Amino acid sequence: MLTAKQFLKKNKTLISVVGPTAIGKTALAIQLAQHFGTEIISADSRQFFKEMAIGTAKPNAAELAAVKHHFIDSHTVKELFSTGDFEVQGLKKLEEIFQNHDLAIMVGGSGLYVNALINGLDEMPDIDLSIREKLNKQFEEEGLAVIQSQLAELDPEYFAKVDQQNPQRMIRGLEVYLSTGQKLSSMLSATKKERPFNIIKVGLNTDRAILYDRINSRVDQMMADGLVDEVKSLISFRKYNALNTVGYSEFFDYLDGKLTLADAVAAIKQNTRRFAKRQLTWFRKDEEINWFEPDERTDIIHFVTNKITGK
Template sequence: MSRLPPAIFLMGPTAAGKTDLAIELAQALPCELISVDSALVYRGMDIGTAKPPSALLEAFPHRLIDIRDPAQSYSAAEFVSDAREAMAEISASGRIPLLVGGTMLYYRALLDGLAEMPPADAQIRAALEAQAEAEGLAALHRQLAEVDPESAARIHPNDPQRLVRALEVYRVSGMSMSEHRARQRAQKAGAGESERSILPYTVAQLSIAPAQRQVLHHRIEQRFVQMVEQGFVEEVETLRERRDLNPEMPSMRAVGYRQVWSYLDGDYARDEMLQRGVAATRQLAKRQLTWLRGWDGIHWLETSARDNLPRALKYLESLSILS
């Protein structure tokens, strides 16, 4: 039986230092980088997404950055297809795919595959969107918690797209998303198919984060303020000038963009925009850490440690990734 090619996942919450460590790894190993970030796929969204600067991207190219216009959508299924293609090309060249980013759903979809769900129903979706408009997203989240508590725990109460989709699946099929996933996992297990065999690689899973939550909160606040000072508001102003964009689009729902858009609409003052942007980013980090703490096989690294590179290399060596 031939040995599976290696791949490295470098995960972690926002502002934890993933990019810096990825560059160190790329300098030490024959790696090529693949971005795992649902916001970095969009062109023209540079400051608010903390996109690596152009000089760094030129020296260390990242695949799957700047591959969509903000008016377009980009799904987890598209990511899986694009990432698998990129990983195959990198492996064929004798190099190691290094996937770095914080969109945990993308990693999970790569590892476990995407569960097949019922098709969309325009009438049911319209009714759910009307309910959200009339009663608020909190009402939809409470409703989801009654029929699918597992999905409700995973989906943020202010995520209209995923809330509507989860309830739509239940209304269309009479089964929750969680039940669909559990049934398909059982079918794969009954067929003797390992969930991990879906991705034909030996995967090393690294995650980096500060040990203290307040340290991460401080880093998030510092970075958000810095992004505003670097022209984040002006970046959103430019996007607002386009007639084909609105704040409900997936791209404009990225953390920070919605808060700046509302500030430009006059919904609140600059200081409140800063507070809301920082709070939303902290909530994102909390959700990312929740995913990661329930994740098997992760090797954790501390953001402020000075020996993360040798620790990571030692871990990779223990998995025979470097042999």
């Protein structure tokens, strides 16, 4: 394993591509990876799971063949793959990539995972397991809305940052506060860890109406690609946290007879738009991100090249 000094001497660079869902991050990452002759690390917390494909908008077979990707289909929904796990495994994978390449690309809209690899995670406090048990039971008996309401009141900053439809994320925020009296939001990257490589941050965004149209079109395409059948095939896995997410939970409600098909599709579009808004709120707080329109790929390549060469 390379030492930090050896790493720095080699002057390696990680290009981080972020932005809201459906903005075009995958296409940009592939173009960057092809241009600079390197590999991609996915920081999309849903694309890790091999059982979920259509609803997570994974790169298709041609895209995966065009550039080597890591952390796509790398885990099963039966496993818990935390931000801490991603930090450790992601850094190890980066070291492997940097053995043969001067640059690596990380792409994804999961802010907590992007943050874990770039800034590192603070040591999390011990959790009172009885509190976790109580919250899990409360979720099972009373539903997600009750958990959401409590977290929104106790730690509104964390609540605003994460996927509010993900019970695991909601319960995590609550259990930290109830165990320690401290907000989880105050513990996230209070101190950045020094990384032995350079980091260039690129963000994609566009007019909100255009973004929402892209989101709606993507959901329509997912439907055409067979999202309903995919969700049906995953019914036996629905108890796992990975499936409690936009694009899946709405169709479980449809299959349970709680929503019509049209209402489920409308709910997915609405929840995805809300998620995109939260993603932008998260990333806009990082003043080191350089923002571009999704169709400015040539400009982005020039920008990255100039940053690397110091021009």
